[in-house]
Each structure stands twice: as C-alpha cells, then as structure tokens.
Amino acid sequence: MRVIKIDVERQEVYEIDIVNSLHSFYLTIGNGCQCIKTAFVLPSHKKNLYGDVIYVDEECFIRVGDVKGFFSVADNGWFANNGIIVGSKMTEDGLISCDCTYDLSRIKDLITFEKKI
Secondary structure (H helix, E strand, C coil): CEEEEEECCCCEEEEEECCCCHHHHHHHHCCCCCCEEEEEEEECCCCCECEEEEEEECCCCCCCCCCCCEEEECCCCEEECCEEEEEEEEECCEEEEECCCCCHHHHHHHEEEECCC
C-alpha cells in the first residue's frame, strides 16, 4: 500500500510501500510507536473515498526524550515526531485503509518542519 511518510528527523516527505496493517503503521512511524491517533484528515478528491488520514504516535510525549521534531500541515497546528498519510475508503463494513491519493509534490507543499516549538 502506498503511503507518504513525514520524517521529522530527516525533515523529508517521501513515498513508501507498506503492508496494510496496524503493525506496519507503527513500524513506519517509528521511534517505538505502539499507539496511533488521527492528526489531520485531508479531503478526498475521488468518489467513495473518505479522505487521506495523517496518523501520528499518540504516546510520544510519554516516553521521556522521545520527541525528535515537529511538523505542521498547512499551518493547522503542530504534531510531534513522524507521521504517515494513508488513504481511506468508506465501505459497507466501515472505513478501510488504502493507497494515499495525494501527490507527493502537493504534500511537500503543505508540510513545514521545526526542531522545537
């Protein structure tokens, strides 16, 4: 599955292919992530899609010294550590994850990095 990673340590945004599983989300976010939360939902441009969801590590502030940096999406608040952008689709059984629908260049234009806020 195609996702976009927002990497605060490298201060880069790039595409990566991962297995569609919660465990893969944790590994891709990195830094010992074991619990994710929705940070931001980018609106969908395609029929039947819910939108692209930015997930971040929900527990990064609990682990002392774990914050590696911050990112913002179109100046809509700051999020700590890495994030991933995953597509989502509404089905009869509920919301499922799928390929990210946004172009990498568009996401790069939306992301701002900071070491400290």
